[in-house]
Structure formats: C-alpha cells, structure tokens
Amino acid sequence: MQLGHLAVSIGQAYRALDHRSARSAMAVQMPEDSLLATKGVAAAMADSTWRNVKAKQAGETCVRGFMADYFATPDNWDVKTSANRVLGALNGWLYAQSRQMVQGNYISSFSGLVLRGRVGHLFHMGDTLVFRLRGAEFEQLNREHTTLLGGYRYPSRALGMDPSLDIDFMEFNLKQGDIFLMTTQSVKGTLMPSDFVQLIRQYSQDLHQACDMILEKAVEKASARGYSSQNFCFQLVRVDQLPAETDNTLGEVYSSLPLPVELSEGEEVDGYRINEVLSRSQTSRIYAVTDMSSGREMVLKAPAPQLSQRRDFLAHFIMQQWLLERVQSPYVAKAVDVSRPRSCLYFLMERVHGIPLEQWCAEHPQADLKTRLDLIEQLVKAVRALHRRDVLHQRLTPDNLLVDGQGMLKLIDFAVATVPSLPDLPAPLTLVRSAGLTPYSAPEYRLGREPGPRSDQFSIAAIAYEVLCGHKPYAGQLENMQSKVDFTRLHYEPSCQYNPMIPAWMDGALRKALQPNPELRYRRLSEFIYDLKKPNPDFTAPADAPLLERNPLAFWKILSALLLILLLVTWWS
Template sequence: MHLGELRVSYGQAYLAQDRRSARSSMAVSCPKDSQLAIKGVAGIIADSTWRNAIAKQAGETCVKGFIADYYATPDNWDVKTSANRVLSALNSWLFAQSRTVTNGSYISSMSVLLLRGRQANLFHMGDTLVYRLRGAELQLLNREHTTYLGGYRYPSRAMGMDPSLDIDYLNFNVRQGDIFLFTTQAVKGTLMPSDFVQLISQYPEDLNQACDAILQQAMEKASKRGYSSYNFCFQLLRVDQIPHESSEGLGEAYSALPVPEELQAGDELDGYRVLEVISRSATSRVYRVHDPKTDRILVLKAPSPQIARKREFIAHFIMQQWVVERVSSPYVARVVDLSRPRRQLYYLMESVDGRTLEEWMQQNPDADIKVRVDLVEQLTKAVRALHRREILHQNLTPANILVDHQGVVKLVDFAACGVAKMNDLPPLLTLARRVGLTPYSAPEYRLGREPGERADQFSVAAIAYQLLTGHQPYEGQLEKLSSKVDFSRMEYLPAFQLNPELPIWMDVPLRKALQPNPELRYRRLSEFIYDLKKPAPTAVAPESNESNPLTFWKGLAGVLLLLLLLSLFY
C-alpha cells in the first residue's frame, strides 16, 4: 500500500466442538486502490443461537451478504448511509426467508466495524461483542441485547428477527496501534478481560497466534468448568497505519460530482461519445453512447440539470444505480462498470437492441396468444427479481419495457424504484408520484395508500390485459379515481369480451390480479403467471348479469312485460 493509506493486520481462530452446533461466522475485508479510501476496511462477526437448526447459514449469509452489497454501494454514499441501507435490505431479506423454512430461522446477531480514513463506524445488532484494546485498556464498545424465554437466554434486536431493524451506531476516531477484538457470548464465563489483554500482548507481531492462544485458554477453562460443548470465535483487527489528514476527504469528493450539462449527438462526456438522445424527463437524461476504449454501445443515464441543486432528487438518482446493481436477472438491464474514472454524475447500462413493448403491440396486433403470454412471463420474472431484493418498481408501463429481436424482455427504466423499509429514503408513494402515475398504476397510489408488491402485480396484470385484448383495464376509470366512492364503483370488463379468441379461464387470473383492493389480489406474483399459463377446467364464464349487465336487464324487462300482457288476457 502507498504511504499514508489505512493499513491493518488481522488474525482469526474458530472452533466448534460439534460441527452440527457451528453457528458463528467472521471476516475482514480490505479492498485495494480507491475503494480502500472510499469504503474502508470491514471487520464483521455474526452469531446465531445454538438452538437454531440453520445457525451456520444465518451467520454466513449476514457476513457474505453485507460484504458483497456494501462494497457495491455507490461511491457517492458515505459509510453510514451505505451500511444502514445494506443492513436494512439484508434484514428484510433474512426476515422474509425465515418464513419459507420450517426448521430454524435466518436470525443472527451481528457486529460490523468499518474503518475509513481516521474514523471507525460500529454497527451492532444482537449480542455479539466488540472490544477495543488501546494500550493496556480493554473497552467493550457495544451493548448486549438479550432476552429470556423459558429460562433460556436469546439475542434480541438481531438480524432477521423483525421486519424493521434497530441498529446501534457508534462513531469514533482511531489511533495507530488500536486492536479490535470480535467474539461471541460463548466466551462469557470462561475468559476475563485481563486474560485477553495478557494473551494479546504476548504475541504482538502475529495476531493469528494471539487468537490461537486465546482459543486454547478458552477451551481449557471451558473443559475445567465441565461445559459439554462449546463454540468459540475470535477475531483481532489491528490498525497499523492511519492516513494523513489530507486524504480524509477523498470519499466525500465523490459525493460532489457535478451533474452533466445538456448533451447532444456528437458531444462527449468522460470520453463517451453521444450517439443519440434517447429521452429527456424532468428528473433525468438518457443517452446512447459509444465507448471507444471498449468499442461498446452503451446507455448513459444522468440527472437532469434542472435538479442539480435538489439534494433529495440527486440522492434518489444515486440510489437507482445501487438498486439495479443488486439485481441479477436476464430480464433486467445491467449496470456496466466504467472503463475510466468518473468525473461527473452518471451511470452506464447495457444497450438493448430492440423496441418498446408499446411498439411491439402496435406492430404485432395478430400475435399468437402463447407469444403474448410468454412476454408476460418474462416481465413477471423481471419484477420478481426486483421483489427478491425488496425493491418495488412502481412505474411498469409498455414504454419502459424493451423486447429485443429474439423476443427477450428487458426492464430498462428504474426512475420510481424504491426499497421497502428504508427509513432514510423517501416513502415509496412519494417516489411514484414524483415520477408520475400512469393508467397501469395500482389504485392505491391515487388513494394515497403506501404500496406493496401487489401494486407491481396490478401493473403487470394491466400490461398483460392490454397484450391480450388491445385495451387497458378499467379504461378511463383509474385516471378519475380520487375517493373511496370512485374506488367502489370501479367495473372490470372481462377480457374475453374484448378478444373472443381468449379462453374464458384466462380471464380468471387477470380479474384477480386486477382487483382494486390489493388484499384480494394474489399473494405472490408467481401465482398469477402460473394461473395465466395453466388452463383451469373449473373456470366458467361469469353469470350473464356480470358479463353483460345491460343484456340481463333487457331480458328481465322483456319477461316482466310478457307476464303483464298475459295477466290482462287471463
């Protein structure tokens, strides 16, 4: 490393007497080059309860998931913002996963120490332990969150335990020579603070050897005290060198990147040559560009110059890149790594050679129903990839979906994307309204109700309805929706009435996914596409008074008139 950079050393030791009871995980991540100055060094420990059948998976998921996502956050985000958002998203995923397993849960205590520049940032959930050894003084830096149930001690406020996450946060200056000890509750009752100080001081040059010595003494004392099983985890992280004061602001420099001016075909930005202007909106600019360094055609997205001084809009633009980077799907356009340093605020995405779904529908009015359903299925896979990351799209329209020449769907616009349960971001409803509601937006947006995944389900079903019938559902009704009275008066027109070639059973999933009340829609988007593809033998046409109320009342009036005439003669 270069002189003046942050330099660290670390050591580890771990032992589970019974592999089936292994429940702890730990790691140190020390990136190279600019990432070291921007994101810093991460020291992490995670530990689940011994009564958890998948304790090891829970701990490893916390550690590996955090490292992967934290270092993928935008350079413009500071350490606290990046860590909070990653931890909140990871917690939501863990909580959701626990509902899918029958034996165990993805609950784990976790402590994360991020060293950047001359600062330390400690994030803590549950009952793992982080000490700082400065000279001969050992100090516990975090608080143990525990509770007692049935006479047993359990961690509280841990990862995956609750849909919302309560994070303890501590920020402090570091000194050269500071040593941080990461361990778990298993050490309680075996080693004293003085034991740690003595053993670490015996091996100042080799932290792995120091960890081994701590582990050995912990095992000996545990055996003497008759512990039938033990699970020890020790990690030492030492600050060998801290940066000079002048390098402290390097990370902040990225957050001050200027917004690009208006660009035209032929202009250049950081070496990328603009081929065409794809779109201009109130909040963003989208250009097709050529990268001469890699000879690739790419899409460059930048904030609109009009929002350059609006911090919340810039923050959301930065979040868009992070959101898309976290999603891996062949049906979602990928963010492309920069081939040169970025001097202005923008990000690059793959360029899709195709047309919008809106254009596809206009050019293929007689396409086979199976082809149309296949497009819906691909769109469903794209949206489900977002939902698996707790991301709502909120702006699904045929204009925001591309179909390439092989018939592959690509989701390309993420202007209204939001991450659920992130308190430091604008509410999802605010994001959606900021971009603008469409005829495909779920009714709850217009009624001011905070949306969930079923709002995206409504939009997918609305697009499917148009693909299969050539018309939008609730045509003209959604735009006028402003009250609960309007909501109750919404009338659904069966799809098979607009397209006689459409099987009656196919209308059943469309009707359900397009219910005005989100509680009446499918629980999962996968259920919708399953029903849309699989014929339902029990599905029948709705009663005549539902399918065509005017015909029903005309028929009823005719019968009454006939009875009246008969009564006059008899």
C-alpha cells in the same frame, strides 16, 4: 497485508460441535484501488441463537448480505449512510422471511466494523462482542443487548427481529497497531480479558495462529467448567498502516459533485461521447454514449438540472445505481462500474438494443399465446428479482420493457423505484406522483394508500392483459376513480372477449391479479404466473358451461371445421 494506503492483517478461527449446531458467521473484505478509498475495509460478525433451526443460515445471510451490498453502495455515500441503508434493507428482508416461516427464523446479532482512511466505524445490533486492544488498554467497544426469558438469555434489537431497526453506531479515530477482536456471546464465562491480551501479544506475528490459540484456550476452559455449548468464533483485525492525513477519499470528492448541464449529441463528458439524447424528463436526463477509450456503448443517466436544490430527489437518484448493482437478473438492465473519476453526478448502465414491448406487439400480431406468455414470464422474473431485494418498481409500463431480436425482455427504467424501509428518501407515493400515474398504475396510488409488492403485481397483470388481447384493462375507467366507492364500481371486461384464444382459466388469473383491492390479489407473483400457464380449477368453467367458455380454442377449431365442411358441400352441390 498492504492495500494501497491502508494496510491491515486479519486472523480467524471457528469451531462448532457439528453442522446442526453451527450458528455464527464472520468475514473480512479488503478491496483494492479506488474501492479501498471510498469504502475501506469491512469486517462482520453475526450470531444467531442456539435454539434456532435456521441459525446457520441466519448468520451467513447477515454477513454475506452486508458485505455484498455495502461495497455496492454509491461512491458518494459516506460510511454511515451506506451501512445504515444496507442494514435497513437487509433487516426488512430478514423480517419478511421470518414471518413466513413455521420453524426457525432469520434473526441474528450482528456487528460490522468499517475502517476507512484514518477513521473506524462500528455498527452493532444484538449481543455479539467487539473489543479493541490499543497498547496496554483492552476495552469492549459495544454494548450487549439481551433479554432474559425463562432462564435463558436472548439477543434483543437484533437484525430481522423487528420491522424497524435500532443500530448502535460508534465512530473513532484509528491508530497504527490497533487490534480489533470480534467474537460471540458463547465466549462469556470462559476467557478473561487478560487471556485475550496475553495470547494476542504472544502470537502477534500470525493473527490466524493467535485466533487458533484463543479458540483452543476457550474450548479448554469451557470443558473444564462443564459448558454444554462449545461453539466459538473469533476474528482479529489489526491496523498495520494508516493513510497520510492529507489523503482525500473518492467518496469525499463525489459527495460534492455538481449536476451536469444539458448535454447534446456530439458533446463529451469524462471521456464519454454523447451519441443520442434518449430522454429528457422532469427528474432525469438519459443519453446513449460511447466510451472513447474502449468503444463500449452505454447509457448515461443524470439528474435533471432543476433538481439541484431537491436533496431528497438527489438522494433517490444516487440510490438508483445502488439498486441496479444489488439486483442480479438477466431480465434487469445492469449498472456499469467504471472506476475513472467523475466531474459531475451521473451513473452508467448497459445499452440494451431492442424495441419497446408495445412496439413488439404491434410488429408481431400473429404471435401465439405461448410466445406472449413467455414475455410475461420474463417480466415476472425481473420484478421478482427486485422484490427479493425489497425494491418496489412502481412504474411498470410497456415503454420501459425492451425486447431484443432473440425475444429476450429486459427492464430498463427505475426512475421511481425505491426501498420503502430506507430512511431519508422521498415516500413511494411522492415519487409516483412526481412522475405521474399511468394506465398501469395500481388503484392504491390513486387513493393515496401505501403501495406494496402487490401494486407491482397489478401493473404486471395490466401489461399481460394488453399483451394477450391488445386492450388495456379498465380502459377509460381508472382515470375517473377518486374514492374507494368508485373503485368498487370498476367493470372488468374478460380478456377472451377481445381474444377468443384465451381460455377462461387464463382470464381468471388476470382477473384476480387485477383486483382493485390489493388484498384480493395473489400473495406471490409465482402463483400468478403459475395460474397463467396451468389451468386452475377455481377459474375453470363448469362441465355444463358452453364450450366457448370451457375451451375457446377448441370451440373455434370446431367452428372452423364446420364452416369448411359447409363450404365444400356448397362447392360440390
């Protein structure tokens, strides 16, 4: 199949005895146009262990995750940077999921092959196998990483096995006619190198048929030798045509893009007219723009000109677009992918028409608890979408939450969001301190301690507290806290003191999520929002407690009724 300047052909074959024994996954993705130039063609093979009850899910998650995220990386990242960061983020997620499982895990061997321009890139972890057939030479490109335990051979250095990731990387020039074979450890002991070469040569006109014949031969030999496992997975990728040596990829062009100068209303850049300057901060410039060709309204975000020498902050800026493209949620602003060439460094986002959450609260003072809780739940869903991608937001405030006319909330700013597991980026604390702390920042930022998902939880709870009762928690206290001892003296004011309609169990949920010690907060955001909507017995006042504590709403209804009766009696007497 010919795609632009680089043309490849593929073949695949897979066999598992039954659905329960399936443990391998494979895929090839061949994009078109500019994406082919910037990202190339990617092939992946993953294989988990046969004793893993989550083997099938592990392999499929690795392959799908890599394919989806690699092609969403910024254009000016090279192949190695893109793949390493994608695999680092994927490894962190897999490792976190495995730690929460009682049975099975998300550990999997993985090999990823990227062909871009005239160069091949191989990324490998575990014991999957990658071979190259070039002319008469058939060689294994990667090294298997295995460990022998109890007479069984297990993969080592695999995805999801350890919080840190050790990736084997290999870069090599491509030649027209190169054929790459990707397979799994189960083929060991069945086929010889000569078998592969013979079958690939014999069925070179149809690589799918070649894979089918390789599979048939492997099953035949496995049966003859009495192998109990007959799970086989084969994938062939052949280079049919290479681009001209003088061709430049878009990625190479974007890697040297200059920072844009200060832009003003009415000016144009790459066909986008500046309608309004939305923000000028220490790290970025944000403009409302219109695409002159389509009339579409968007938001253009560019680095601040003074960051031209700060490579770490520029790397973080470039990563923001990738974060937006990875996170799929109706409550998170989306990145806009426009394939036209760029003359300077920026990215585009959808334009969200709405008002800041703080303004919405001021304009809707009579909104009931149900409406306010609905906005809080939307915020939780937005942040959970980030956390599922191992992203910390770190700067949740009412100002970066917009509410539209239908009451839908959307998170729009990601200036200090980060993936802690990715290398070569500013540390989370460095990003937050560069932007400055807010009244919604978790105490650990002030103490200089490593933040985590529960730090975002604190910010959500602080916003929820303000939305529900109109005041900030710990108002006037956080700013003066400098040590752990200081934080033990924080005094929590119950939200029901400001809004009598808030029941004690709802305030209990807020109090727990606003604990100065992150270990005392909720383990998951889903638990927090559940307790905000449903009474938790742990936060319910005892039966002998005053009615005002047990049910403030009922108390005020009864009091209002009594006052009305007294008024009527006074009027009639």
